[in-house]
Amino acid sequence: xxxxMQNPRHLVRRRGQEAxxxxxxxxxxxxxxxxxxxxxxxxxxxxxxxxxxxxxxxGMPKERFSAEFPKEGPSILRIQQVVRGDSAAYFCxxxxxxxxxxxxxxxxxxxxxxxx
Amino acid sequence: QQQVKQSPxxxxxxxxxxSIINCAYENTAFDxxxxxxxxxGKGPALLIAIRPDVSEKKEGRFTISFNKSAKQFxxxxxxxxxxxxxxxxxxxxxxxxxxxxxxxxxxxxxxx
Numbered sequence: 001x002x003x004x005m006q007n008p009r010h011l012v013r014r015r016g017q018e019a020x021x022x023x024x025x026x027x028x029x030x031x032x033x034x035x036x037x038x039x040x041x042x043x044x045x046x047x048x049x050x051x052x053x054x055x056x057x058x059g060m061p062k063e064r065f066s067a068e069f070p071k072e073g074p075s076i077l078r079i080q081q082v083v084r085g086d087s088a089a090y091f092c093x094x095x096x097x098x099x100x101x102x103x104x105x106x107x108x109x110x111x112x113x114x115x116x
Numbered sequence: 117q118q119q120v121k122q123s124p125x126x127x128x129x130x131x132x133x134x135s136i137i138n139c140a141y142e143n144t145a146f147d148x149x150x151x152x153x154x155x156x157g158k159g160p161a162l163l164i165a166i167r168p169d170v171s172e173k174k175e176g177r178f179t180i181s182f183n184k185s186a187k188q189f190x191x192x193x194x195x196x197x198x199x200x201x202x203x204x205x206x207x208x209x210x211x212x213x214x215x216x217x218x219x220x221x222x223x224x225x226x227x228x
Contacts, residue, residue: 033214036194042122042205043160049129056215091159095214104150105216109161 002027004108005074006092012114019079019086021111025094032075033105034060034067037089046090049075082115089113119143120208120228122219129226135193137222139206142187146208151180151191154203163204164191196226 005024013019025032030051035043045059049069059066064082069075079086089112093105121140129135139149147168152160166173166180166189173180179192193200206219 001216030213035216040220042120042207042220043216044218045215048214093159104162104165107152107161109157111160 003105004092004094006108006111008111009109010112010114012116013082014116015083016081019082019113021077021090021092021113022074022078023090023092023094023108024074026106028098029091029094031095032069033062033093033095034075034077035091035093035107037110039088039089043091046077046116052069082113084115087113087115119208119217120219121224123224124208125220126223127225129196129224131196131198131226131228133196133226134221135196135200135224135226137204137206138188138189138190138226139208139219140186140188141217143185143206143210145210147211148209149182149189150207150209151178152205152207152218154221156202156207158206168198193224196224198226198228200224201226209228210219219222 032049034046037043045066047060048056064080066078089110091110093107150165153163153164154160164175164178166182168184177194182189203221203223205221207216209216
């Protein structure tokens with residue numbers, strides 16, 4: 001049973017370019033969350049999505065960042081016109097339901113973005 | 117505003133010793149407190165979690181102690197092993213919520 005799959009694992013972009021990060025949740029999971037981890041920091045919530053719906057994007061910067069989780073295919077976190085401050089590890093997590101008994105999140109191995 | 121404060125930032129423990137990591141929270145609406153373990157280059161993995169209706173939960177060598185009145189909780193790793201060397205994050209989540217608020221992490225090194 002494959003876990004949460006993220007790609008690419010590493011991405012290098014120059015300032016002003018676009019970054020697209022993909023996440024396939026665990027089989028049977030319909031809830032996807034994106035977290036960002038800066039060096040020496042904990043993970044910070046960005047956005048929560050269900051299929052075709054953005055439930056909460058309160059942690060995502062208003063500009064340049066967008067996320068989607070289409071009916072078919074992986075969830076995508078898109079960063080337009082990247083800046084050096086966007087350099088971070090971006091983790092996707094999935095769960096079969098929100099909250100619930102344990103609300104356990106299953107994390108992928110992350111996508112590490114470096115902006116030159 | 118940091119809602120979950122974690123200490124120490126780093127910890128070195130000898131093999132066989134006890135590792136203790138502490139967290140304090142501010143939001144009294146939190147009702148779920150997990151600990152995550154993260155190895156270099158990997159994603160966080162749930163280690164153990166507790167709800168505030170119990171004061172202690174033990175799973176193998178890992179124990180969470182919870183003090184609701186002090187708004188503090190801690191992770192104890194008994195008989196620490198070199199394979200436990202990783203970064204540990206405490207987290208908290210409010211009732212009915214889905215957002216986890218993480219501490220900044222503790223880098224644990226267990227030396228032989």
